[in-house]
Each structure stands twice: as C-alpha cells, then as structure tokens.
Amino acid sequence: MNIPELKIGDLIAKVPIVQGGMGVGISLSNLASAVANCGGIGVISGVEPGFNLAHYHRNKFQANIDGLTYHIRKAKELAPKGIIGVNIMTALSNFEDMVKVAVKEKVDIIFSGAGMPMKLPELAKDSLTKIAPIVSSGKVARLICKQWDRKHNYLPDAIVVEGTEAGGHLGFSVEQLEDKENFSLKKIVQEVLEAIKPFEEKYARKIPIIAGGGLHDSKDIAEILSSGASGIQMATRFVATHECDASDAFKQAYIDAKEEDIMIIKSPVGMPGRAIRNDFIKKVYEQGKPKGIKCINCLKPCNPKETLYCIADALIQAQKGNFEKGFAFAGAKVYKIEKITSVKEVINELMEGLKNL
Template identity: 30%
Template sequence: MIRTKLCELLDIEYPIIQGGMAWVATGELAAAVSEAGGLGIIGAGNAPANIVREEIQKVKKITDKPFGVNVMLLSPHVDQVMEVVVEEEVAVVTTGAGNPGKYIKDLKAIGAKVIPVVASVALAKRMSRFDVDAVIAEGNEAGGHIGQLTTMALIPQIVDATDLPVVAAGGIADGRGLAAVLSLGAVGAQIGTRFVCATECIAHDNYKEAIIKAKDREAIVTARSTGHPVRNLKNKLTRKIEKMERENASKDKIEELGVGRLKRAVIDGDVDKGTVMAGQVAGMLTKEEPAVDIITDIVAVAEEVLEKSCGLINN
C-alpha cells in the first residue's frame, strides 16, 4: 500500500486529493472521493456562502471521512465562505488566487489543515512563512487557470526550496503519474480532469464526453494576453478568443467574453460555446467510472510501477 506523509497529515488512506474545480467539484463528488480513501474537495469558486454550506452539509450526510473546500481568494464572497468553513469545521482548506494569511488563525483554531496552491518557487517560499501545512504545486499541464512551469520542472524545485510537504498537480491522471511525482519528491497528487469523468460528478454528459473524446493536442491555452491564461478544450469559443487575441482585443473584452462560460459548459452542456476546462491528460481518458474505481486503479498501477522500479535497481 502506498502511504505517505500526506496520508498521515490529512487522515486519508491514499495520497490522492481531488481537484477543487468550480461548478464540477460538488458535494456528491467530494463525498465519493473521500469514501474511496482519497480527499474529496468542494470547489467553492465564486459561489455565495449559503451554497457552499449546502455542499458541505451534503458531504456530511454521505460520509464521515475527512474532506475539504477549495476557496478562491479572489471570490467576492471569500470572507463569508471562510466563515462558513470555520462554522462547519471543515478538515482541510485549499486556496487559490491569493494569500490565505488573514484566515489562517481562524482555520487553525478549528484544527483545519491549510494548503495553498502555488505555481512557482517564489510563491511556495512565501507561503512557507505562514502557518500552512503543505502546498499544492500545480504545473501548467492542468486544466483551468495555469502558471508557466511544467509539473516535471516545478515539483523538484519546490521540494528543494521548502520544508513543507509538496502535493503535485497538473498532468496526473493515472498510477504512472502518481509514481512519477512521488519520485520527484512529492507526498501525493492532486487530480482534477480524471475525476470530472467520475460517475458521481454532476458535470453534464456532454462535458464528460468532450473530455473522453479529446485527442492529445486538444487541451490548449487561451487568454494569455490577459495575464490569466486558461487551459481548455478546443471549440468555437477558443477559436473566437484566439481570433480576438490576434486582433489585439483588449483584456476587458476577452474577459467579458468568458463570463459565465464555464457554467454554460459544465451545467448546460454547451461544449461548443462554453469553457470546457480540462488538462492535457484529457487525451488519456477513455470512460466514465465510479470514483472508487478511479482511485483503486491509480493506486494499483502506482504500486506496480514503483515495485518494478525497485526491481530494476535490485537487478
């Protein structure tokens, strides 16, 4: 059995965290992943606090195992969402798009583990000055908003730069990926795109089908000119954005075009004109399956890969 420092830190069976994807990572998915031995995460996104509370309570009705909430620090509702997280005594809080420093005291008071997402060595070092428990280092192979460095290059540099446990994210979908990032010094993996294709995920069937049908080069990056690049699957929307960028459209115009497009794809199923966020691993995925089967497969393959690697050394 693969058991790392992350398992002890979060009281989970396997070193796998499910990504906190807005609109996608609801209570149903988070509960299923936690029940299967990983750490399920609710993606708060820009949702108001009452919606986040509903999702938290949904998880509590399904499982008594640890789960977390991903809080976007740029959300207009972030203060109220953090209040709900504290009131509901959520075990783990991952954060993105900012510095969680102002909230750490209250989160620590309820015993929560605080794990910010970082995309650079500089940000990881900055987070190490706060009372956080680990960092999630996300390479640009990931779906959604991304940084510049690849997972392969980012993980060892952050491992070397900080004493905090490092969770790898971006470009990980199977046991080979988990084994690889463990070899790079990570204590576990955060996985997003593959869990979109979990049976328990509420994403529209069209969204899941788009990911399953995607080829290796279809998860592209758009909106680089805005300073907030996004990885998503090619469609009519991405082509329109690319055209706008070629014509030097303003940042505001491009960002205005993207408003509401993720919900349009995830909930409404419009995968032509909606934002189909997915990582480069989309080309590896072939089916929808229960979260427990996803985790079982990842762990089994990782164990096999690591055993073979040890065998190569011994031989």
C-alpha cells in the same frame, strides 16, 4: 511500490490522492464525497457554488454562501468518515466570506491558490480546519511561509504544487508553459522542498507536498511521489465519472477531446488557462465579445469593460452542457480519457498500478 498514506497533521488519507477542486460546479458534494469514501481527499470547488439556486441572480453573494454551506454538509453526510476539503481561490471577490463559511462548517482542509492567500491563517485561526496554499514555484512557497511565520506564527499544514500541465487557470506565463525542461512538475516539487526546509527546521515539523498537473496514470503518480511529494492532486481523471457533478455533455467533451484540441487561452482574469477548443472559444477570440453576457462580478482581477466574456458565465453554461455559450477547462492529458467510469474504478486502477511498479 508501497503506497504511502497522506498525513496532514491529524488527517490521514489512506489513498494519497487529493481530488482537485474544479469550478464552476464540476466538483461539488457528489464527487468530493465519492473520492473521500474511497480513502482520498474529496474537494468541493468554492467558485460560484450557488449557481444552481433559485436566488442566485437575485442575490449572488447569499446564494454562494448557501451553496457552499449545503455542499459541505451534504458531502459530510455522504462521507461521514471521509476527508472533505474546499478549494477557495484567493482571486474570488468574496474570498474571506467563503473561507469563514468553510471554517464555520468545520471542513477538514481549505486549499487556496490563484494568488497568495496571506490572510488565510487569520481567517482559520482557532479552528481545526487545515490550510494549504497552492503554489507554482519555490519562490512563492518561500514567500507564503515567510509571511505566515512572521505575521501569524503559523506554517501551511500542506502545500499543493500545481505544474504547467494542469487544467484551468495556471500560475505561469505562456513562455514558461512552453519551457518543459525548466518547468517540469518534478523540478518545481524539488524547488519547493528546498524552499521550505528552513521553515520545517524552525518548527520541527514536515510540510507535506501534494503535487499535480497533468498526472494521468500510476507511472505519473510514482514519479512524483519518488521526487519527494507526499501525495498527488488529480482532477481531470475524475471528470469522466458517474459521480462527477457536471452534466453528461460536459463529461462527453472530455471523452471526445483529441490531443490537438487542447489549447492555452488568455482568461478574462489575465492568466493563461488550459481548455478544450470549441466553437465558443473560436468565436470569442476571432469575432470578439458575444452579445447578452453580463458580468457577475466573481473575480477581483476581472474588468468587465475589457474582457471578451464572463468566465463564470461561460463555465456555468458548460457545466450544464450548453457549449454554445461556454467551454471546458481540462488538464493536458484529457485526451487519454476514453470512457465514463466510477470514482472507485479510477482509484482502484491507480492504486493497483502503483502496487505493481
């Protein structure tokens, strides 16, 4: 098949792949710039990007602003001609401040999910930064378009549709995750395309759909592009690369993962999440709250008194390879990853495969 360019306004990605944002610290400037240099859209995670800074535990708020600023500048420096995005979860307690930082640093595009980013157009107005909500249904896509149209006279520059097989926090109930027939990515993409039609007609412009969740190879990509998506989002495939910002131990957890190791957990933020089973998860869910874990107040929905563990702390520990105190989120097809390679090799393999389909 012919490989389409992904056009988001005046942004044109030669490779129609958006690298999904992965926190904490899995996709920072190193991974994002590598993807951008290969023609895709590289994405920095906005979840606790200052976790490695010396003043993080003294002044977490400032450290995260400093961390995001640093990684946007670094990614732009490493990929001067590439497209750099930031993924900022609506559920973050410092959501608005992080968006303002991204806009100030002139990031190319902000992706925002884990809730409905109703204030995003207001925070990004009068800037060249594109904004793209992440949705899991046609209903949510319609709601966001309706609200943005009515309140801001603005439509999303793109919409990311994240399906049931994605890694990390998922916008579905456990029952929906098990209903493969009614909640396939292809079906959700078609529902979203239908839901946004009236808004596209009103504004006389197309909203590109970027779809992801469990995509692993060229055939997966071809199927989603043929269902009407303009591009795809891929995250898990980019973890086992030399350029990924995670520790070697984190990458090894992906390579070692078997299909039966992939599980759905209930995250402290009240959403299901897809993770790789390990001893930390077993202990937490069988024996209760571990000792010595303090809440670092990162997410709005989290209630420290009721949660079994601090999600941010667990992900920071895992990023560093300390799996006794943390775990790794991953997509449904992580078990298919067999070795560490480069971002360029991953993208070349996918694009060559597409050409031959």
